[in-house]
Amino acid sequence: MSTPQNGGGDGKPAVYHHEGGNMPAHDHHDTEVLSEASVRGYWHANLQLLGVLLAVWFIVSFGFGILFAEPLNSIQFFGFKLGFWWAQQGSIYVFIALIAIYVVAMKRIDRRYGVDDD
Structure with a gap:
């Protein structure tokens, strides 16, 4: 209590x-x-970051995994067709990288707008 x-x-x-x-x-x-302008700036930066990362996620998963799979399959990568490898393995690596990028970028945004935990 x-x-x-x-x-x-x-x-x-x-x-x-x-x-x-x-x-x-x-x-x-x-x-x-925090001032209203600072809060608006914080959320604008946050939403801008999310928009960019979601666009990359969409291109990697839907674009490379589905739309561009046939052209990518004409390229060999470690003995596999690149389109297949990308849909099964490559997109996962990009997703993990996107999580790490989000964490680092949000820490910077938090510090810039004074909402960090430090």
Whole structure:
């Protein structure tokens, strides 16, 4: 159970503490308030990143795996037709890379807009 301290109309923000001996440490993030422009910028950057990564995901999975499979099958890759290999293995590697790219990029965006955990 959490109980508020302050915030009772005296102009100070409420700070919630957990009952028991496990009280979280408070730092400068407890009193920070982001401006509306900063929030909009953060979400714009977030949605832009998601749009780019989803476009790459679509091209890799649907484009290379289905639409361009026949032209890619004319190329041999490790003894397999490239279209087949790409649909079975290559797209998985790209998906893993997209996850890593998302993590790194979101950490940068979080730091840029001041919403990081550090």
